Amino acid sequence: xxxxxxxxxxxxxxxxxxxxxxxxxxxxxxxxxxxxxxxxxxxxxxxxxxxxxxxxxxxxxxxxxxxxxxxxxxxxxxxxxxxxxxxxxxxxxxxxxxxxxxxxxxxxxxxxxxxxxxxxxxxxxxxxxxxxxxxxxxxxxxxxxxxxxxxxxxxxxxxxxxxxxxxxxxxxxxxxxxxxxxxxxxxxxxxxxxxxxxxxxxxxxxxxxxxxxxxxxxxxxxx
Numbered sequence: 542x543x544x545x546x547x548x549x550x551x552x553x554x555x556x557x558x559x560x561x562x563x564x565x566x567x568x569x570x571x572x573x574x575x576x577x578x579x580x581x582x583x584x585x586x587x588x589x590x591x592x593x594x595x596x597x598x599x600x601x602x603x604x605x606x607x608x609x610x611x612x613x614x615x616x617x618x619x620x621x622x623x624x625x626x627x628x629x630x631x632x633x634x635x636x637x638x639x640x641x642x643x644x645x646x647x648x649x650x651x652x653x654x655x656x657x658x659x660x661x662x663x664x665x666x667x668x669x670x671x672x673x674x675x676x677x678x679x680x681x682x683x684x685x686x687x688x689x690x691x692x693x694x695x696x697x698x699x700x701x702x703x704x705x706x707x708x709x710x711x712x713x714x715x716x717x718x719x720x721x722x723x724x725x726x727x728x729x730x731x732x733x734x735x736x737x738x739x740x741x742x743x744x745x746x747x748x749x750x751x752x753x754x755x756x757x758x759x760x761x762x763x764x
Contacts, residue, residue: 544725569687571696581754591654667724681714
């Protein structure tokens with residue numbers, strides 16, 4: 542069994558909680574209240590800024606030109622494709638560019654991105670990939686799941702679903718899954734356990750991010 546298959550099977554209870562979160566369900570149905578999605582888009586925009594930095598770090602830690610190039614593709618896809626969609630949605634939900642640029646990260650956004658950047662800066666490439674993979678893998682699965690479950694619909698969130706269900710994003714997720722398997726091959730059990738712990742932590746952060754967006758959880762009032 543591959544290392545990522547082991548992770549996928551072992552963490553299914555948490556993985557399914559992410560996929561079955563009310564935010565995700567209502568997003569697919571088109572019934573998600575706009576203010577919840579608006580909060581999500583602003584926080585996700587801030588998240589992607591920091592997430593992009595991890596692909597740049599990955600390129601510097603890569604041992605060959607081909608892997609460097611793939612991280613460059615991931616950086617480009619995140620900075621230009623994903624963030625372009627966010628800016629398009631910003632206009633649709635009356636979010637100005639100034640509001641996006643001046644927004645402050647909520648506690649969950651801050652904790653999640655700081656954890657990944659700490660892992661990426663302080664460890665090797667395998668640890669970095671283990672930290673970024675749950676986001677990419679789960680979004681690829683969620684996009685595909687919602688597309689298959691609901692088909693194309695005429696609601697405000699269809700473009701979001703289309704982007705993550707798209708074959709290009711699916712291919713990037715598959716490449717990252719395969720890369721973690723390659724990097725994990727031959728590692729001793731204690732190192733694999735460390736990679737699993739990192740993967741589990743960011744999987745939990747994924748759930749917390751959906752939950753934060755659904756409930757609009759920012760800093761306590763007055764702070």
